[in-house]
Amino acid sequence: MKKIFKEIIKHPRAVILSFFLMIGISVFFYPRISVNYNINDYLPEDSDSTLALDKMNSEYDEPIPNARIMIKNVSINETLAYIDKIENIKGVDSINWLDDIVDLKKPLDTYDKNLIDNYYKNKNALINVSIDEEKTISATKEIRKIIGENNNMTGSAVNTAVATESTVSEIRIITIVGVMFMIFALILTTESFIEPLIVVIGLFSAVIINAGTNIIFGEISFVTNAAGNVLQLAVSLDYSVFILHRYKEEKKKYKQHLKAMDEALNNSFSSIISSASTTIIGFLALCFMRFGIGRDLGLALAKGITISLVTVFTLTPVLILYMDKLIEKTEHRSFVPSFERFGKLVTRHMYVFVAIFVILVIPSYLASNSNSYFYGSSRIFNEETKLGQDTKEIDDVFGKNDNYVLLLPKGELEKEKELSKELKKISEIDTILSYVDTVGETIPSEFLDKDIEEKFNSKDYTRMIISVKADFEGEKTTKLIEKIQSKISKYYKNDYHLVGEGISTDDLRKTITEDMKVVNIIAIVAVFIVLLLTEKSISIPVILVLAIETAIFINLSIPYFMSSTVFYISYLIISTIQLGATVDYAILFTERYCETRKIYNKKEAIIETIKSSTVSILTSASTLTVVGFLLGKLSSHGILSQLGYFLGFGTSISLIIVLFVLPGLLSIFDKIIQKTSKDLDFKEVV
Known part of the structure; x- marks a missing residue:
């Protein structure tokens, strides 16, 4: 030297x-x-949730909901008006609400109260939104303009948007x-x-x-x-x-x-x-x-x-x-x-x-x-922040909630129906949206509206959207995931894919x-x-x-x-x-x-x-x-x-x-x- x-x-x-x-x-x-x-993007490429998400993205255009929006003190018609505005925002891929499950022309009291309470409770509406990852910041800003500061929004997409903007100025x-x-x-x-x-x-x-x-x-x-x-x-x-x-x-x-x-x-x-x-x-x-x-x-x-x-x-x-x-x-x-x-x-x-x-x-x-640990991103903003306050308010009204998407091989309608019945016996599962639950196993797919068909069925797979009353992580969530996987394996062994924030977080924990x-x-x-x-x-x-x-x-x-x-x-x-x-x-x-x-x-x-x-x-x-x-x-x-x-x-x-x-x-x-x-x-x- x-x-x-x-x-x-x-x-x-x-x-x-x-x-x-x-x-x-x-x-x-x-x-x-x-x-x-996005923490989940750093999971190993061969992890179960990463493989499942890749498979879902290749089979379906509509992603998993990654934002929850609560509109306070609104009627059904006012909620639908909010949904129309949010749907037109660039970066919003899809919206899931009560109108996807029941016929709103009929009185709500004719339906199961627990089902309705998942989406509309005490004049508060909870809307599930799928936001494009590449347009997260612009989309969440536009949603906030529409709903105002008094209403609430949370979810992994909102986490990412807030983290992106706040971290830059703080650093x-x-x-x-x-x-x-x-x-x-x-x-x-x-x-x-x-x-x-x-x-x-x-x-x-x-x-x-x-x-x-x-x-x-x-x-x-x-x-x-x-x-x-x-x-x-x-x-x-x-x-x-x-x-x-x-x-x-x-x-x-x-x-x-x-x-x-x-x-x-x-x-x-x-x-x-x-x-x-x-x-x-x-x-x-x-x-x-x-x-x-x-x-x-x-x-x-x-x-x-x-x-x-x-x-x-x-x-x-x-x-x-x-x-x-x-x-x-x-x-x-x-x-x-x-x-x-x-x-x-x-x-x-x-x-x-x-x-x-x-x-x-x-x-x-x-x-x-x-020590006791958090593994995912659901707790990164505490209640001193706006996002933390929004999350708490939504959880106080509607409880903890997550959405899992289950991909199953297409073509076995009877097996799908039996599995759906089995899954509904799990107390933490609120609702299941699927082809067999929404349409029924007897109606041929060629007689269905194209949007409904594409929502559930791809060329090789059919999917169930499972709404669960569970946190994104924790011991109870881990046990719930194991219980769900056990039920699915009973019918499909390992021939299925399960996706969701809680699923990815559990994979993160293991990794x-x-x-x-x-x-x-x-x-x-x-x-x-x-x-x-x-x-x-x-x-x-x-x-x-x-x-x-x-x-x-x-x-x-x-x-x-x-x-x-x-x-x-x-x-x-x-x-x-x-x-x-x-x-x-x-x-x-x-x-x-x-x-x-x-x-x-x-x-x-x-x-x-x-x-x-x-x-x-x-x-x-x-x-x-x-x-x-x-x-x-x-x-x-x-x-x-x-x-x-x-x-x-x-x-x-x-x-x-x-x-x-x-x-x-x-x-x-x-x-x-x-x-x-x-x-x-x-x-x-x-």
């Missing part, structure tokens, strides 16, 4: 022009990247505030007013290039779009700070600034590569999830950290050398105190901290695995629960191997992974002790992100300890390590913590908000363990570290 670094330093203009070109290309492509807010605020805090932290922890500017230019260049090059994926998930950029900023911040600090150290030894920078790059290369490699590997572990959001986020973040790494060793050194005189002219006294006293305090009580750490390991592990075990094991093993190779030690990887994994256990146990429900997607993603992002602090601390331990005895080495590394660790950790809490506080999207809080608390816990517990672990295992590490020669200095 020495030759490469020399060439980079010798050709600063070429480096800057190259980055200008890459930034220009990225800015051009960034607006052209589409963002997907803009989070990014601005996060960057402002990062600049503030850099001003406090650097010794020149120009140094923060250099770091910010380098970081933003890497983030813009990464954001624009996401065009290679064609489409990115809402999680990647919302959290990817700010995570890249916060995680890669310490690489730039480390280069700056190292350069200033080398300047004291060499008068020639080019020589000082060359030495700084060479001497910091292994430490930064070690930290970045564990982070990249941690993010790449997400790619082993069958659930597509993990792969989407993992690839984008791994690419982002790689770009940040390249930027740190190319653009950042060039900027430092260009602005070297300005750095010297704008130098100021350090705004942060010496951490020597803090080092002595930690050293005095480090074994107590280790004892507390050991006590917490098993309970936090058990608690972190005992990402399996992912958890795989991703965690891969992440831990991969990070361990990287540390084994970069640190050339057997014991150091064990100590560092144990420290950070315990921080993860403690973080994920917080919801359990607070009796709150966790979005499993957030739970799954944060365990890998926290490992990949915060193990850097442990690496930096340990490498400093090993350096100082060659000169000082154990206690003095720990004090010196805390004194020299705390500023760098605090700069990165405080930024990541603030970004996390900003995401948690400002995002109305439940999954992103919870991911943010996990990130904020997780980074703080990792920081505490690195600064308070790791010193004691390094001291206790000092001799073992020396014996199990290559080229480590610790000295006992009196």
Whole structure:
């Protein structure tokens, strides 16, 4: 790498022009990247619900209802007038209401009251609408204009529309505030007013290039779009700070600034590569999830950290050398105190901290695995939001409701009739719309209205639209799905397809629960191997992974002790992100300890390590913590908000363990570290 670094330093203009070109290309492509807010789209292609949905879309033009609209205090005729207006909106594929089931010319009291109450109750009308996924935002806006703010709408299509619009504006605020805090932290922890500017230019260049090059994926998930950029900023911040600090150290030894920078790059290369490699590997572990959001986020973040790494060793050194005189002219006294006293305090009580750490390991592990979870998107907007309030009002009047679509092989009318009778015995099933229920098995299809025929029958399949009184997810919903599947299998074995929001969510539950075990094991093993190779030690990887994994256990146990429900997607993603992002602090601390331990005895080495590394660790950790809490506080999207809080608390816990517990672990295992590490020669200095 020495030759490469020399060439980079010798050709600063070429480096800057190259980055200008890459930034220009990225800015051009960034607006052209589409963002997907539909969680169910990230189910594996071979999952039952994905295969069933593909089959239904290929056989039928009319999709499953994905929005529920409640019009208050209306008559039957007024409801029909609303339906006429909604039907004319571009993006509305179909509408299902009472007039599809009964003859409204007859008095309603001649029909089963339970049937009527599913659609019209206490002068409130509940309309089921199918909205085209590509026109979700425009269609929901038009529907809202027609029904007004006093009426209510909910459903997966509405979730997607609200998430799309709110997330964009919220992330803009989070990014601005996060960057402002990062600049503030850099001003406090650097010794020149120009140094923060250099770091910010380098970081933003890497983030813009990464954001624009996401065009290679064609489409990115809402999680990647919302959290990817700010995570890249916060995680890669310490690489730039480390280069700056190292350069200033080398300047004291060499008068020639080019020589000082060359030495700084060479001497910091292994430490930064070690930290970045564990982070990249941690993010790449997400790619082993069958659930597509993990792969989407993992690839984008791994690419982002790689770009940040390249930027740190190319653009950042060039900027430092260009602005070297300005750095010297704008130098100021350090705004942060010496951490020597803090080092002595930690050293005095480090074994107590280790004892507390050991006590917490098993309970936090058990608690972190005992949380209750949400798996789908039905709870992402709480009752403090308009959508959450709308959902509650609809549920209060009409109860929880979902629609399942069952595809059956066409041509066995008697079997279909028997199955329909069996399904109606299930108490949670409200209504069934099907060919045999609406028309009857005795009337030939050629005598039917074409619209009715196409609604139920395709070339090879017939379908039943099953309305159920059930939430989109939960233990009761899982049991209901199993009960329905059991009834269908009695007649059709596995020759059927079942589609619906609840079905997809249940598939999601099965998929990402399996992912958890795989991703965690891969992440831990991969990070361990990287540390084994970069640190050339057997014991150091064990100590560092144990420290950070315990921080993860403690973080994920917080919801359990607070009796709150966790979005499993957030739970799954944060365990890998926290490992990949915060193990850097442990690496930096340990490498400093090993350096100082060659000169000082154990206690003095720990004090010196805390004194020299705390500023760098605090700069990165405080930024990541603030970004996390900003995401948690400002995002109305439940999954992103919870991911943010996990990130904020997780980074703080990792920081505490690195600064308070790791010193004691390094001291206790000092001799073992020396014996199990290559080229480590610790000295006992009196």
